[in-house]
Amino acid sequence: MPSKDSWFPGHLLELDRAECLQLLAGRVTGRIAYCDSGGPVVVPVNYEMHFGAVLIRIAPYSKLAQHLRDSPAAFEVDDFDDFNQSGWSVLVRGRAEYVDPDDLPDSDLRPQPWAEGHRTLYVRVTPSTITGRRLVAA
């Protein structure tokens, strides 16, 4: 468990879009979010970036599938260093939609879910905004 000692507070820096896209390209797990009648839901997923959009693979009869069909969505990636109390995060906000199989990239560029299950539905989140912040240790 990380230390709870309070260090000097870190500085927050806004990331530009290019750096956000670079960070997005460097990970394989992130978190997809949608809103239902009870508020927001956040679920980890494997993903790939494809032409600047987030591509995920889900099960067709899942709650994710139900709520990511032409719906507002968000996708978040981050990384933190508990020891240095530093890190970064990137938030993609946009619209989620089912992807036509003809529009999919080659199979080795598609997301590879770690989890078992019949994940045959591809969903793309096309960004309307991409924002990110870096917390630099003091």
Added chain:
Amino acid sequence: MPSKDSWFPGHLLELDRAECLQLLAGRVTGRIAYCDSGGPVVVPVNYEMHFGAVLIRIAPYSKLAQHLRDSPAAFEVDDFDDFNQSGWSVLVRGRAEYVDPDDLPDSDLRPQPWAEGHRTLYVRVTPSTITGRRLVAA
């Protein structure tokens, strides 16, 4: 960057509430989520658990403060191992509300934000549901 090779798919196991609470108690960073007119927003925060609720500290004139006042909210923690393609996640869904200063725990049990800023507003997310899953490598 982690390998993109596809291993055998991992097994997903539901976590019981006790294990979810144990995992929540063992971390200092998670992600708070709310919904605005454009859909979900997911933001990393430092937190502490207090009597089974998630306690965070935010700036009083922030977007978080605006959207976490008697509002549906979610809080997510997770951890993944890129090499083993395994991990876990816990999702708290509930209601966010401002905390009266008289209801705060002792100062060493309060969340300590890593980031600079005048974070004088305490917000509590009281869970309506707590769910979690573990992805066990095959």
